[in-house]
Structures are given as structure tokens and as C-alpha cells.
Amino acid sequence: MREVKMENTHPRDPKKTYGLMELVKGTKPTVGLKPDKMVFTWPHVLIREMIIFVSVSALLLVAAFFIDAPLEAIANANLPPNPAKAPWYFLGLQELVSYSALVGGVVIPGLIVTVLILVPYLDRKKVGIGIWFAKERALANSLFMLFLVVMLILIIVGTFFRGPNWDFVVPWEAVKGH
Template sequence: MKEVDTTQVYPKDANKTYGLMELVKGTKPTVAQQPDDMVYSWPHLLVRELIVFIAVAACLLIAAFLFSAPLEEVANPNHPPNPAKAPWYFLGLQELVSYSAFIGGVLIPGLIVVALALVPYIDRKRVGIGVWFAKERWMANGLFLTFLIVMAILIIVGTYFRGPNWGFVVPWSQP
């Protein structure tokens, strides 16, 4: 194998598999030819990340001591809570199931899973990739925003507007 001059920025090598196009003679910006100004990730980056991690963990610990998160009474199988609500992230699905068990529990979640599986085959355009809210991708952004809004509404209804026996109640008229 032929020795390559490593002092050049772009050494000439017959074995290279890449090419730099449009190199012209003239002035160029000063670029360091050696990696002298590099900073290693250990210890510089990782120590900073560790400090941020410790600070965030300390803030969470302090918040956990200052703000109580009261638990309900011990579970009693003779007197279950009415209504028994799912965690907030499942309340949208619980709200859908309350209207129709098949539609809310099988059909709509199944359609969402199938649609997510088909996304790579449906949306094959290369325009707008890497741009937030690209005008060329209005359909994908609109569908996602619609899904988010519908799920947020269902979660809010399930959290605040459902009372005993999963009946619809107005929260501000409750005693």
C-alpha cells in the first residue's frame, strides 16, 4: 500500500473511494489541519452531563419532599371506587370504550396500529423531511394534530366530566 501524506488537508490517494467535487483554486477559510482543538467526551462532556443529572435528581427529590402526593385509602374489594378510572394516559381509550366496546376497544385502536404500520409505504415523498411543520407535509401534520386534539379532548372528558357509573357530570356544579 502506498504511503499517504497526512499533512495535507485533502491528501491525494489512488485507493480512496470518495471524491470532493468543485474544489477551485483561490482563497479559503483557515481551517485547522490537525485535530488539535478537539475536546474528548470523557471527561469533559460526561462530567457536565453527570452534574446536570445530579441537579435534576436533587430538584426532583426536593419537590417530592415539599409536595405531598396523598394516596387514597387502602383498597377495599367490598367498596370499589365509583367510577374506577384508568391512569390519565389510558383515559382517552377508556372514554372510547364507554361509547362502544367494539368500536372503542378493537376497531379504532386497530385502525391506528394499521395506519402506523402503513406510514412508511404511504408517505414516500422526500420533500419536507427534517423541517418542522413543512408546508409540503400538511396532510401528515394535520392528521397528527387532529389525533392529538381528539385524544386530549377524550382525556379531559374522562378526567373531569365523568362521575359515578361513568355518567356525564359537570365538574363546576358538583358540591
């Protein structure tokens, strides 16, 4: 920003009660704005997007070279494994289903999805926006954290602590038994 000599371009008229206050050299209209909190997408956002794109791709390639995706024997409807397990993210549900098929497999997942969809229409007070774990949102955040932790525990139990006939097993014991 550089000041231009106003006297030359806009001489003051003594009859007027108002006058041009300042001329500023700049590239954007900044009238009435607080100090600029915005940055241009080009290049600030785009460069970050490129960095994430490249690093995610690179990490995947490295992982793919060293860790093989599982592949078991060809599918055989006559050879059921015991226990047969769903993909890991459904093992929390499978764990619930082992207690009650209707409640665990239908009612609870239905409720979870319904409540998730309704969240922004139930909790509308404009506090704690854009701030991690804001004090004003302690209750909402605690409830959601509890939900995540319970799901995580169920998935861990379903993945590591369930053996034949969905009986409780301790993973390190199961390894010894082999």
C-alpha cells in the first residue's frame, strides 16, 4: 500500500464540508473490513491439496508393496468357518446381533442412523462452532464420544475376543492353542 499525493489529484474545495480522506493503492476493495483474515484459494488451498494427494498416494503405494490384501481359499458353501465374521466395521453390529437379532441387527442400527441424521436439527444453538471440544458443547461432545467408544469396544470384542460359536475367547490364549 502506498499513499498517492491527494493534493495534486483531488484538490480540497474549501466550500465543501466533506472531502476525500485518503487514496490507497491496492488490488481489492477493503472498505469497512477488519484486517484481512482470508487467503486466496490459489495457491494456499491448492498447494495443500496437492501435498495431501501426493502423500496419501505415496503411503498407499508403500503399504501395497509390503502388506498383501488377504486372500483365502476359493469360496465353498459347504465349508463354513467357525465363527464366520462380517467385515470389521460391521463386527460391532454382529456382536449386538449375538445378544438379540432384532434389537442388535435392526432396531439399534436404525436408531443410530436416524439420530445421526437428526443431530443438526436437534442441536441448533450457535455455540462452540469451529472450536474443538468447546466448553459450551461438553454434553453433546461427551455423548458422541461415548457413542464412538462403545462402537469401538464392540468392534474390538467382535474382532479379537470372539471364537468358535461366538464364544468369548482371549486372543493370546487362542494363539497358544494353535
